Amino acid sequence: MSASTRLLLACLSLLSLIGCSEPQRDSTIRSRGFVYCGQDTPTTFNPQLIDGGLTADTLAAQIFDRLLMLDPVSHQPLPSLARSWTISDDGLEYTFKLRKGIEFQTTEWFKPTRRFNAQDVVFSFQRIINPKHPFHAVSGGRYPWFESQGFSELIAHIEMNDSHTVTFVLTRPDNAFLSNLATSYAVIHSQEYAQRLLKAGQLQQLDMKPIGTGPFYLAQYLPDDLIRLGRHWGYWQGAAPMEQVVFDISARGTGTLAKLLSKECDVLSSPVASQLPVISNSEEFELMAQTGMNVAFVALNNDKAVLQDLRVRQAINLAINRDNLLNSVYYGTGTKAKSILPPMSWAYNHASQALDYDPDQARALLAEAGYADDLILTMWVPIEPRPYNPSPRKTAELIQADLKAVGVRLIILAQESVSRLSSTSASNSDMQLTGWIADNGDPDNFLRPLLSCSAKAAGLNVANWCELSFDNLLELASRTNQLEQRVNYYHLAQDILDQQVPVIPLAHGVHFQVHHQSLGGLQLSPFGTRSFASVYRSE
Structure with a gap:
């Protein structure tokens, strides 16, 4: 069933967020918009509440704006x-x-009476x-990305100096603060809309029927079916x-590939690597590639007694053949990972002493730890392809075979969800196959939300590893203005990871996106976010 047919059925069944005026044909959708395939179903439209997925990666850039944005080349705040x-x-x-004259979106459920100002930032x-705050506990009251950054402890208070001036007062210097305000999580909501919802007792609507200043507004949402965005005519750009x-x-x-080839979809996000030859051989489609600020890795649950033994963690690391993963999963498009940080990061440690593939040494360490042939482990695996891992299931099966070769039986727990926060099986498993797409170009954006003690408390540090010496190095790096000293601190932090092996970096992926040749203006970002404000159709 095509997306346009589902739109018609949605109208007839009265399940849409807003009413539909008349049936839309495929040709109408293609002339007035486009269909985007290859994403998961969101649980919220507020990226502040989640740690990734469609809302943070793509929808946030359409519905909301932030105080700052990131230059895709220099990675500096703009x-x-x-x-x-x-x-x-x-x-x-x-x-x-703050800029003046910026309009919030008008929808069927909200018509703003004023423009964007400092009250919206403070709110x-x-x-x-x-x-x-009356909205703090709404929709679960968790802000995982901000919690992993220790954001609440960093901000002493926020002052509204006048209608278009805001001051953030910090408890300590933080070199990553501006970059963090440019991430897709730091979106600006309408305070006027929130006040209206507060009076009506409909607080959760703020997160499920959002109002922002972005180029598109949410027009329709059918879970597990479709999301439709409408053009914001008053967009400030x-x-x-x-x-x-x-x-x-x-x-x-x-x-999704069949939908692309049959023209049910105009854009396919993150095609599986094995699909690339089919796409490349077609003159109807254009394939875009972007070296990503990302990493695929296996997190070892340090709360599990067996994985608290350093020898076992080292053995698992030594057993995994990353070259085989690159050939069989990434089809030569990825880069072998020695660190959580990608090689394009200015803080990457090129002198890393991280352990590499050595199954003989892996067997010896397991035997020394008392697990010669009887170790059984579980690994949680989200099966949806991501830019950092185009085929998680195949990756898991290859790791399973590698571990079997050194005497470890691995049980794969395949899941549809990619969220590390919502799965009980994920938190209870011995290992997790996961990954990270950076939100900005600062190395702190990899190390702190994935491996700091505050990230463990927030639930994003799925390795459940907390090392104070590691955290202290991150703090020192965030406070100094000397770039050479910052690099040194980050190198020392990576040395700790090499020695302690709380996670096993696998590969850095290339983000692919394919679209019909009639579409122009599509962009890719090393941080996964991209706005559709400039997309057009040439035919």
Whole structure:
């Protein structure tokens, strides 16, 4: 069933968020918008509440804006809703001058009476850091990405100096602060909309029927079926060329490649590596590639007694043949990972002494630890392809074979979900096959949310590993303004990871995206986020 047919059925069944006026034919959708395939079903439309997935990777860039954005080349923060900023000499106060005249989206459920101002900035961040805020506990009251960064402890308070000036006062200097405000999680909500929901007692609607200042607004959502975005005519950078974007999130019927070839989809995100030759041989489609700031890795659950033994963690690392993974899963498109940080990071340790493939040494370590042939482990595996891992199931099966060769039986627990926060089987498993797409170019964005003690408390540190010496190095790196010293601290932090092996880096993937040749203006970002504000159709 095509996305356009499902749109018609949605209208007839009265399940849409807003009413539909008339049936839309495929040709109408193609002339006035496009269909995007290859994503999961969101649990919320507020990226503040999650740690990744469709909402954070793609939807947030369409619905919301942030104070800052990231330059895709230099990875440095650029103005967005904030037109400029100043930093105090002690590095504790960041004052932002906000743009004027920016309009919030108008929908069937909300029509704004004022434009964006400092109240919206204060509201958006106070909800996160203030436990007494009326919206703090809404939708579960967890802000995993911010918790992993220790954001609430970092912000002393937020001051609204005037209607278009805001000051963030920090408890300590943090070199990554501006970059963090440019991530897809640091979105700005409408305070006026929130106040109206508060009076109506409909607080959760803020997260499921969002209002932002982005180029598109949420027009329709059918879980496990489709999401439709409509053009925000009042967008401050000019209305988007496309009237609508339809996300096909259905798992029914043919696969995503078949939908692309049959023109049910115009864009396919993260095609499986084995599909690339088919796509490349077609003149109808254009294949885009972006070296990603990402990593696929296996997290070893340090809360499990058997994995608290360093020899066992080292043995598992030594047993995995990464070259085989690159050939069989990535088809030569990935890069072997020696570190959580990708080689393109300015803090990457090229002198890393990380252990590599050595099955004989792996057997010896297991025998020394008392597990010659009787060790059984479980590994949680999300099966959805991601830019850092184009085929998680195949990756898991190859790791399973590698471990069997050294006497370890691995039981694979395959799951549909990619969230590390919502699966009981994930938190109870011995290992997790997972990964990370950086939200900005700062190395802190890899190391802190994945492996710090605060990230363990937040649930993002799925290795359940907490090492104070590692955390201290991250703190020192965040406080110094000397780049050479920062690099040294990050190298020392990576040395600890090489020695302790809380996680096993596997590969850094290339982000692929394919689209019909009639579409122009599509972009890729090393951070996974991309706006559709400039997408157009040439035929």
